Amino acid sequence: MSSDGLDQAPLIETVVTTTGSDGVVNCAAMGVRWGEEELVFWPFHATRTLKNLRFRGEAVVHLTDDVLLFVQSALGRPRPAMRAASVIAGSVIEDVSSWREVVVNEISPSEDGAARSRVRARVVAAGTGTRQSLGLCRARHAAVEASIFASRLRWLGSARVWAELARLQELVDKTAGPSERAAMDYDRRYVAERT
Ligand SMILES: Cc1cc2nc3c(=O)[nH]c(=O)nc-3n(C[C@H](O)[C@H](O)[C@H](O)COP(=O)(O)O)c2cc1C
Numbered sequence: 001m002s003s004d005g006l007d008q009a010p011l012i013e014t015v016v017t018t019t020g021s022d023g024v025v026n027c028a029a030m031g032v033r034w035g036e037e038e039l040v041f042w043p044f045h046a047t048r049t050l051k052n053l054r055f056r057g058e059a060v061v062h063l064t065d066d067v068l069l070f071v072q073s074a075l076g077r078p079r080p081a082m083r084a085a086s087v088i089a090g091s092v093i094e095d096v097s098s099w100r101e102v103v104v105n106e107i108s109p110s111e112d113g114a115a116r117s118r119v120r121a122r123v124v125a126a127g128t129g130t131r132q133s134l135g136l137c138r139a140r141h142a143a144v145e146a147s148i149f150a151s152r153l154r155w156l157g158s159a160r161v162w163a164e165l166a167r168l169q170e171l172v173d174k175t176a177g178p179s180e181r182a183a184m185d186y187d188r189r190y191v192a193e194r195t
Pocket residue numbers: 013026027028029030031032041042043044046047048049050073074075076116144147148151
C-alpha cells in the first residue's frame with residue numbers, strides 16, 4: 001500500500017517497542033495508520049520512541065486488547081514478558097494478539113506542524129501471540145479515552161480531566177472486568193498523583 005493509501009487506513013492504537021542505545025526496551029502507546037506493507041505513526045519529539053527510532057531505525061508494533069498494558073504504556077514504564085524479535089534487533093511482547101516488526105523508511109516533519117515526526121516504516125516480519133482478542137468493549141474504550149485525558153493533564157487542567165474521567169467511569173462501572181477496572185484505576189491514580 002502506498003503512503004497515500006495509508007492516509008485512508010484506520011488509526012489503530014498499538015503498543016510500540018523500541019530499544020535505546022543503552023539496550024533498554026521502551027513500550028509506548030501509539031496510534032498507527034495500519035497498512036499491510038507499511039505503517040505510519042507520529043511520535044512526539046520528546047519521546048523515547050522517537051529517540052530510539054533515530055538511533056536504531058527498528059520497532060515492533062503490537063496489537064492487543066490488554067487495556068492495562070496499553071494504559072501503562074501511555075502513562076508509565078511497563079515491563080511485560082518479552083522475547084527477541086525474529087528479523088530485527090527488537091523485542092516482542094509475548095501476551096499480545098499479533099505484532100509486526102518494522103524498519104524505518106523515513107522520518108520527516110509532521111504534516112500538521114505539531115511537535116512530532118512522521119515515521120514511515122515497512123513491515124519485515126509479523127506474527128501472532130498467545131492472547132486471543134475478545135473484541136469490542138465499552139469499558140476498554142473508556143479506559144483508553146481516560147488515558148488520553150490523563151496524558152493531556154497539563155494542557156487541559158485538572159477540572160476538565162476529572163470531569164471526563166467521571167463520565168468515562170460510568171462506562172467502566174457498567175461493563176468492565178478486572179483488567180479494565182485496573183486500567184481505569186491506573187488512569188485515576190496517575191491524575192491524582194499530579195493534582
Ligand atoms: C490512545 C493514545 C494514543 C497515543 N498516541 C501517541 C502518538 O501517536 N504519538 C506519541 O508520541 N504519543 C502518543 N501517545 C502518548 C504516548 O503513549 C506516551 O507519551 C508514551 O509515554 C510515549 O513516550 P515514550 O516513547 O517516551 O515512552 C498516545 C497515548 C494514548 C493514550
